[in-house]
Amino acid sequence: MQRQVSYPQAIISKYPEQIVIGIARDSKGTHNPITLGWTMIVSHEPPMMAVAIGKTRYSLEAFRHAREFVIAFPSEHQQDEAMLFGTKSGRDLDKLAAAGCPVIPAGKIDSVLLADAVANFECRLTAELEAGDHVIFVGQIVCSHVNDKPLNRLYTVGEGYKMAGLPRS
Ligand SMILES: Cc1cc2nc3c(=O)[nH]c(=O)nc-3n(C[C@H](O)[C@H](O)[C@H](O)COP(=O)(O)O)c2cc1C
Numbered sequence: 483m484q485r486q487v488s489y490p491q492a493i494i495s496k497y498p499e500q501i502v503i504g505i506a507r508d509s510k511g512t513h514n515p516i517t518l519g520w521t522m523i524v525s526h527e528p529p530m531m532a533v534a535i536g537k538t539r540y541s542l543e544a545f546r547h548a549r550e551f552v553i554a555f556p557s558e559h560q561q562d563e564a565m566l567f568g569t570k571s572g573r574d575l576d577k578l579a580a581a582g583c584p585v586i587p588a589g590k591i592d593s594v595l596l597a598d599a600v601a602n603f604e605c606r607l608t609a610e611l612e613a614g615d616h617v618i619f620v621g622q623i624v625c626s627h628v629n630d631k632p633l634n635r636l637y638t639v640g641e642g643y644k645m646a647g648l649p650r651s
Contacts, residue, residue, distance in 0.1 A: 498637040498648060501564055504533050505593050506544040506551040508572060513585070513594045515577050516541040517568030519638055520616065521553070529623040531605060534616040540572040545619050549607040550591040553621070554599040557633040558647020563596075564636055565643065590625040600635050602627040 499519045508514050520534035531553055535542050545551055556564050563581045570577055578585060578594070585594035588604045595602040605621025612618075634647035 494641060498639045501556055501636045501638055503554040503556055503567055503596060504541065504551050506541060506548040507592055508544040509547050512576050513578055514541060514544045514572035515567040517564045524620060530620055531603060531623060532618050532620045534613065534618050536616050542617060544572065550593060551605050551621060552588055552593045552595055553603045553605060554596040555601045556636045557598060557600045558636050560598060560636060561645045564645060595627055600629055600633045
C-alpha cells in the first residue's frame with residue numbers, strides 16, 4: 483500500500499544520504515570546499531561523477547571558474563569539517579584554513595585532496611546542466627586516491643544535518 487503525502491513528507495525517507503566534499507579553486511586562488519549530499523556516479527567508462535550545486539552558493543562561481551574540482555568522500559571522523567564546509571561560505575572565509583584541515587596538492591588538476599578523507603577523486607568538468615534552483619556539474623575522473631587506513635564514510639542520517647559514519651559490509 484502507498485499513501486499520498488506532500489513532497490517534503492516523502493523526501494525525508496531518503497536518509498541515509500551520502501556526503502561528499504567538492505573542492506574548486508576560486509578566482510582569488512583559494513581552494514573552496516563545499517559539503518554536498520546531491521551527488522552520484524554517472525559513468526563507469528570513462529569514470530564520471532556529478533554534483534548539484536545551488537545557484538546561491540559561492541561554489542557555483544568557483545566550479546565555473548576552475549572547470550576542475552576534487553570530490554572527496556569524508557570519513558566519520560570529519561563531521562566538524564563537513565558541518566563547517568556546509569554552513570559557512572567561501573565568500574567570507576577561507577574554509578580549509580579555518581578548519582585546519584590537512585590537504586595534499588592534487589596530482590593532475592589545480593586543486594587539493596583532503597588528506598584524512600576515505601577517498602579523493604580529481605575531476606575535469608565535462609558538462610553543466612541547469613536543474614531548477616541547482617546546477618549539475620559533471621566531471622570526468624582523471625585521478626583517484628584512497629586512504630591507507632580502513633575508514634567509514636560519513637552520511638547524513640536525519641533532518642537538521644544529523645551525521646554519522648556507516649560501516650561497509
Ligand atoms: C550535509 C550537507 C549536505 C549539503 N548538500 C548540498 C548540496 O547537495 N548542494 C548544495 O548546493 N548545497 C548543499 N549543502 C549546503 C552547502 O554546503 C552550504 O550552503 C555551503 O555553506 C555553501 O558554501 P559556499 O558558499 O562556499 O559554496 C549541504 C550542506 C550540508 C551540511
